[in-house]
Amino acid sequence: MRRGTNMPAVSSFNQSVVLELIRNASSGISKAEIAARSGLSDQTVSNAARRLLADRLIIEAGTQVRGRGKPPVMLRLQPRSRFAVGVHLDPAVVTCVLIDLAGEVVARRCLRAPLTAAPDEAVPAIAAEVRTLISDARIDGSAVVGIGVASPGPIDAAHGVILDPPLLPGWRDTPLRERLGAASGLPVLLEKDVNAAALAEIWVIGDAYRSDFAFFYLGSGIGIGLAVDREVLRGTSGNAGDGGALVVPSQDQPRKRDSDMLGHVAAPHALVAQAVDEGVLTRAEAPDLDAGYSELLRRATAGDPGARAIVRRAGRNIASGIVSVVNLLDIDDVVFGGPYWEPIAPLVLPDIRTLVDASPYRMTRKPVSLGSSAIGDDVAAIGAASLVLDTVLSPRPSTLLISSN
Structure with a gap:
């Protein structure tokens, strides 16, 4: 949680602190609670709230009885402002x-x-x-x-x-x-x-849900984003998160691959290429990425042995990459999402959970939460x-x- 400061030169910063607390309190929050959580003085909170009300960013949403004394006025976000x-x-x-x-x-x-x-x-x-x-x-x-x-x-x-x-x-x-x-x-x-x-995940899900996590992103390529204390780590050039560059063990890999990097063995285009190379799909059945990926997953869901083998191999590779991330960053929360994740999730997520949990290469034995984003395909x-x-x-x-x- 970000703390405020009572220095008079930083009123706009303090106003942002107050707004963030109100935004993350779905049932409303009083000025006294804001002061207690932010470290700001009662007067600083009142001044910030007055400006936010004038800008129509928040509203006064009635009072809430809490023991003796005058019930406090609850402040809530005005979402459509x-x-x-x-x-x-x-x-x-x-x-x-x-x-x-x-x-x-x-x-x-x-x-x-x-x-x-x-x-x-x-x-x-x-x-x-x-x-x-x-x-x-x-x-x-x-x-x-x-x-x-x-x-x-x-x-x-x-x-x-x-x-x-x-x-x-x-x-x-x-x-x-x-x-x-x-x-x-x-x-x-x-x-x-x-x-x-x-x-x-930080903005939509809210403060109470998650703060430190990795985001496994399955799009046309593979990315792994990292958030620490509700801040996304972008790197010096803004290009952190190239999860596709993780090298995974070379055992049990497709015979034709550009490298042992995760993006070359488990990204959607790689899976479609493997399916064509291994005779699971014909080139006519995979005229483009979306058509080939959908058909591969349809056949895997229907129990086709070749399709299932390709998809489960991808799950093992993803699990291996996740273990490396968990070891390196000491995190216990991994969220999966992206435009190509939802269709494959039922086929690979159970195996990924089992493999990560049982991996002999895990440096810590604390439980790791692994689940799909609640936001859906439009998360990016x-x-x-x-x-x-x-x-x-x-x-x-x-x-x-x-x-x-």
């Missing part, structure tokens, strides 16, 4: 969501045009989707504070540039923040997809929108730094 757009760039589909302050999805649209198109064509189409999204939701456009974009890495988050994503060859060195901002008229932030997914898009709200509204220690200018 601000909104943010999240855009998830995937090689096969672009997902756009509009969320409110509580992280609820207000509207959703998908652009099925593949991103193999040049950015000069795709960016205006994405901006048009965003405009339609906001219009269809029938909200005041001035309440939308910006657009967050979740993209495959590597990215230059500081400058808003997509650098060289392997599955988006035409997008190399694309200044997406600048172009999409100009096309949409809204501020734009860029985030790596796995880190956006981890942020969604929701996380991208959460990034905007988090940047605008959450308390940041960096805002306390005094500029030398």
Whole structure:
């Protein structure tokens, strides 16, 4: 939990601390409780609450009887006072969501045009989707504070540039923040997809649920994001989380593979390639990634021995990667999600739990929680929108730094 400070020069920071406490208290919270949890004085809390009420970010939601004395006034979030757009760039589909302050999805649209198109064509189409999204939701456009974009890495988050994503060859060195901002008229932030997914768990699920965890992201590639004390660790360039680069044991691996890295043996495109190579699918049955992946999982679910062998092998490789992450980071909570996770989860998650729990390579024997994200397939898009709200509204220690200018 972030603590506030009573220094008079940091009122905006303290206001953010107060707002975060109110946002995470779904049943409401009193000023006295805010003061106790934040370390702020009663007067500082009252001043911050007054400004938040004036900005319509919170409301007074009646009183609550608590023993003797005057019942305290409860403060609650006003979810529909601000909104943010999240855009998830995937090689096969672009997902756009509009969320409110509580992280609820207000509207959703998908652009099925593949991103193999040049950015000069795709960016205006994405901006048009965003405009339609906001219009269809029938909200005041001035309440939308910006657009967050979740993209495959590597990215230059500081400058808003997509650098060289392997599955988006035409997008190399694309200044997406600048172009999409100009096309949409809204501020734009860029985030790596796995880190956006981890942020969604923090913003949407709330303070009481999880604070320190790893997020295993199964998209076109594999990512593993990390959150510590409700902060996503992005690395020095914003590209932390390349879980596909983890090397897993080479025993019992497909005969044809680019390497023993997790992304080359367990990512969706690798599983489809294995299925074709091992005669489980024909090339005609896998004309593209989505069709091949769906057919492979359909056959595995139906009990096809070859399909089941490929999928269970992927589960063993993922479990091996998770053990390495648990050992390295000493975490006990792993969340799974991403656009390709839900269909495969019933086939691999039970094995992953068993293998991680029983692994002789575990350095600690404490229980590790392993489960699917409750947010669903749109977790990266929701996380991208959460990034905007988090940047605008959450308390940041960096805002306390005094500029030398």
